[in-house]
Amino acid sequence: MAMAVNAARLCRLAGRTVPSLSLTRWTRFISTSPGNNLQFRLDERTAHSxxxxxxxxxxxxxxxxxxxPSRGQNNPERFRDWAVVFGDEKIGSGRHYWEVTVKKSQQFRLGVAEAQMSREDCVGTNSSSWVFGYTQRKWFAMTSNKIVPVTLVxxxxxxxxxxxxxxxxLGLVDIQKPAVIHTMRAQFKTPLCPAFGLWDGELLTHSGLEEPEGLK
Incomplete structure (x- = not known):
């Protein structure tokens, strides 16, 4: 399974790898939940070295x-083994939208994770995180070590x-159309944070945005 190999390669950091992944699928969605114009910054306390x-x-x-690597060595919120950082806002209800500018990166992940997710894991490899990833010029959706190719983008x-x-x-949005390209379905039970994994280049977040009209 080529995509499983790609995901393992992407998550390999500090000598760790991800087990083999299985496939599943999610469908598009329509919701009328109110939006809150979520605004956040990245939380330095969680950022890998x-x-x-x-x-x-x-x-x-x-x-x-x-x-x-000794920076904040007594801080239990920091990711030690994975190149991950969280946003500094916790989300427990509502409908929220943000955007990310990608610069010179070929390996990254964007999504959400439970605020109390284990810092021993990489986003997408457990049942506490849901992400859209990009590697080797291909998109995928990932949670609980399960990976699904995302096409048409x-x-x-x-x-x-x-x-x-x-x-x-959780939806991945093509802002040019605008349209939801792919969705993931879950039962969120605890507060979530915006979550990011990065293995090269840069990511710039844009929050506090109105949801595009075409998505409502």
């Missing part, structure tokens, strides 16, 4: 050599994420 925040903590860059410079907490849905 290879990730450096900038632009007033709205952007993240991957540093191959990483920062001082290339590598845009900017992509949207739509979360409907009450409906249990």
């Amino acid at each position: 290879s990730l450096d925040l900038f632009k007033k903590d709205t952007a993240v860059i991957y540093r191959m050599l990483g920062l001082d 290339g590598k845009p410079d900017r992509i949207g994420i739509l979360l409907d907490y009450n409906a249990g849905l």
